[in-house]
Amino acid sequence: MSDTAGTSSIDVRALRRAEFPWADETGAVYLNCASTGPLPERARRAIFEHLARACNPNHEFYEEHREIPAQARRRCAELIGALPDEIALGFNTTYGLNLAATALPLERGERVLLLDGDFPANVYPWLNLERRGVQVEFVACDERGLPNQEAALDRLARGDVRVFSISAVSFSNGYRLDLDAISRECQRHGTYLVVDGIQALGVVPIDVSATRIDILATGGQKWLLSPQGSGFAYVRRDLIDRLDPVAVGWLGFKASQDYGDLCSYALDPLESAARFELGSLAFASLHALNHSLSLLLELGVPSIERHVRAVQQPLIDWVAARGDLEWVSELSHERRSGILAFRAPEPDRLGARLRSAGLTVSIRQGAVRVSVHAFNCREEIEKLISVLEAALEA
Numbered sequence: 001m002s003d004t005a006g007t008s009s010i011d012v013r014a015l016r017r018a019e020f021p022w023a024d025e026t027g028a029v030y031l032n033c034a035s036t037g038p039l040p041e042r043a044r045r046a047i048f049e050h051l052a053r054a055c056n057p058n059h060e061f062y063e064e065h066r067e068i069p070a071q072a073r074r075r076c077a078e079l080i081g082a083l084p085d086e087i088a089l090g091f092n093t094t095y096g097l098n099l100a101a102t103a104l105p106l107e108r109g110e111r112v113l114l115l116d117g118d119f120p121a122n123v124y125p126w127l128n129l130e131r132r133g134v135q136v137e138f139v140a141c142d143e144r145g146l147p148n149q150e151a152a153l154d155r156l157a158r159g160d161v162r163v164f165s166i167s168a169v170s171f172s173n174g175y176r177l178d179l180d181a182i183s184r185e186c187q188r189h190g191t192y193l194v195v196d197g198i199q200a201l202g203v204v205p206i207d208v209s210a211t212r213i214d215i216l217a218t219g220g221q222k223w224l225l226s227p228q229g230s231g232f233a234y235v236r237r238d239l240i241d242r243l244d245p246v247a248v249g250w251l252g253f254k255a256s257q258d259y260g261d262l263c264s265y266a267l268d269p270l271e272s273a274a275r276f277e278l279g280s281l282a283f284a285s286l287h288a289l290n291h292s293l294s295l296l297l298e299l300g301v302p303s304i305e306r307h308v309r310a311v312q313q314p315l316i317d318w319v320a321a322r323g324d325l326e327w328v329s330e331l332s333h334e335r336r337s338g339i340l341a342f343r344a345p346e347p348d349r350l351g352a353r354l355r356s357a358g359l360t361v362s363i364r365q366g367a368v369r370v371s372v373h374a375f376n377c378r379e380e381i382e383k384l385i386s387v388l389e390a391a392l393e394a
């Protein structure tokens with residue numbers, strides 16, 4: 001086993017028993033958090049209790065509807081090394097990416113740089129600005145079809161890029177960008193750095209106190225093990241005042257904080273990034289997000305990452321030993337994430353075979369994409385390998 005395998009400090013048996021009981025009860029193998037992550041038991045209980053309370057309208061929701069978002073801002077901030085005041089709660093990744101695209105100071109003729117092959121959520125909000133005369137330019141993938149970070153750094157060095165918007169981890173191949181190097185280059189040239197964090201957060205550490213990012217956007221529905229409809233944007237403190245959002249919500253203004261006196265309409269936004277929130281939030285989803293984040297913070301993202309690498313290793317060794325399959329993912333320590341993708345003949349047929357054997361992966365861009373999270377164990381990867389062996393022989 002190579003030295004990148006590492007060891008896991010997560011007691012995965014106990015974790016599965018307490019938080020993911022279906023995994024052992026059903027024997028189903030879920031290797032697909034890059035599509036949708038399962039809720040841990042604590043989040044399931046919390047959302048059910050919340051919804052049960054919501055069924056009885058004779059209940060005072062005022063405090064709950066203040067405390068849930070406040071706790072969510074604290075926990076999201078803790079996850080990424082931010083301040084709670086730098087968090088705006090939203091509904092998905094698209095919310096934060098549109099905030100970036102519509103509120104950053106971007107003039108006609110100025111340039112946005114993107115990476116070819118990125119997920120469309122991080123493309124359309126920028127292409128939509130072309131109507132206003134903003135220029136959108138793509139950095140082509142490298143010869144293996146991976147994000148070409150070196151070419152992007154060279155392009156940034158020309159000094160005429162106003163915004164660089166990237167996914168920290170690529171959805172299709174798991175390529176993890178060097179955010180530190182990119183951030184340094186962006187700072188050198190006054191380029192705003194926008195990061196889509198949805199394929200990283202929860203499994204790959206991102207610390208905005210160490211790596212300067214201007215705006216980070218994520219949904220909670222993948223590696224954060226949270227419901228659809230949960231998500232947040234981080235906005236760097238110094239930028240909050242300089243953003244000019246197209247859409248505003250009534251709760252983003254100081255005059256709306258006292259429900260007894262709502263009609264002064266004073267156009268004075270909150271000091272914090274909560275000024276970018278768009279009215280009433282998805283409280284049930286955020287309540288569950290709070291519980292999922294408590295689990296991830298308890299486990300610690302660096303421990304989850306070590307665990308994921310240890311669980312991935314048998315798959316890496318197996319592909320190397322066979323010699324007839326081709327990695328799409330870059331396997332080096334620095335560029336690896338929770339996603340591994342490899343090319344195999346007839347990927348759709350393989351995907352169907354795996355599904356009928358009770359294993360869930362996904363097929364993306366013609367490759368088998370395997371996502372490993374904290375609740376997965378090596379035995380599951382061994383089962384994946386044996387089903388793949390049989391399917392490839394057939």
Ligand SMILES: Cc1ncc(COP(=O)(O)O)c(C=O)c1O
Nearest residue numbers: 092093094119121167171198219
């Ligand atoms: C990189 C990336 N960004 C965004 C999304 C989803 O965006 P949203 O949360 O807005 O649905 C996905 C996957 O669904 C993704 O892989």
